[in-house]
Amino acid sequence: MVVSGLHASGLCAGGLVCGFTVPEVKDLFCRINQNSFTVADPEIQPLGVGMYLLASAINHSCAPSGVSSFSLFRFSLPSIIVRTISPLLPSAEVTTSYMDVVGPRESRVSYLGEAYNFECSCPACGVPEAPSRTSLYVKLSEARSRSVEMIDEGRFEEALNTLRQTPEMWEELTPEYFPVKGLELFKVAKLEASFGDMGRAAELRRKGEEVFEVCYGRGSVNFEKIMKAAVG
Numbered sequence: 001m002v003v004s005g006l007h008a009s010g011l012c013a014g015g016l017v018c019g020f021t022v023p024e025v026k027d028l029f030c031r032i033n034q035n036s037f038t039v040a041d042p043e044i045q046p047l048g049v050g051m052y053l054l055a056s057a058i059n060h061s062c063a064p065s066g067v068s069s070f071s072l073f074r075f076s077l078p079s080i081i082v083r084t085i086s087p088l089l090p091s092a093e094v095t096t097s098y099m100d101v102v103g104p105r106e107s108r109v110s111y112l113g114e115a116y117n118f119e120c121s122c123p124a125c126g127v128p129e130a131p132s133r134t135s136l137y138v139k140l141s142e143a144r145s146r147s148v149e150m151i152d153e154g155r156f157e158e159a160l161n162t163l164r165q166t167p168e169m170w171e172e173l174t175p176e177y178f179p180v181k182g183l184e185l186f187k188v189a190k191l192e193a194s195f196g197d198m199g200r201a202a203e204l205r206r207k208g209e210e211v212f213e214v215c216y217g218r219g220s221v222n223f224e225k226i227m228k229a230a231v232g
């Protein structure tokens with residue numbers, strides 16, 4: 001759309017857009033689209049898009065060995081930070097996930113094919129998926145979307161009842177250390193604390209803290225921010 005907009009605007013003559021041919025601009029656009037990162041804050045709220053040449057060489061896996069985050073300081077461009085989330089041998093490849101890896105294999109493969117033009121053959125996609133995983137994902141998705149509505153409407157006890165079993169589902173469906181899982185554990189911990197189960201709340205908060213200790217690094221600015229948000 002951008003390309004045809006530029007061309008149709010008459011900004012350039014002779015089929016050229018600022019010195020590039022339209023196919024060259026399309027090629028450039030696709031390269032940017034496929035290699036850019038969504039820059040997000042520690043709570044994974046998107047803030048914009050960034051290009052990081054070295055990090056863009058990292059391949060995708062639905063069972064990633066690393067996660068990326070961003071250092072955000074006022075008056076400076078965000079840097080990307082990639083941390084491993086599992087022990088790696090010196091020659092092992094660091095991978096990250098280009099998408100939410102919680103979903104079933106079929107939807108992951110379909111998304112990656114459409115968005116990135118490759119068929120995922122990572123260790124998680126290379127083996128048949130148990131039907132129970134898909135049904136667990138459906139249950140988790142339904143619980144998450146129902147709870148968002150309930151929380152928006154102030155129905156916190158119903159939200160807790162809906163989310164109470166989800167920490168175990170996250171354990172089943174995601175890598176051990178994964179930021180989205182950490183956030184969800186914190187959310188359930190807050191609800192448990194609100195309704196008096198301080199023991200369960202502390203247990204979930206501790207698990208969430210472990211997730212972010214690995215993903216962000218204890219003592220980092222992002223770790224401090226996310227821990228502040230967890231108790232806020």
Ligand SMILES: [Zn+2]
Nearest residue numbers: 062120122125
């Ligand atoms: Zn995969």
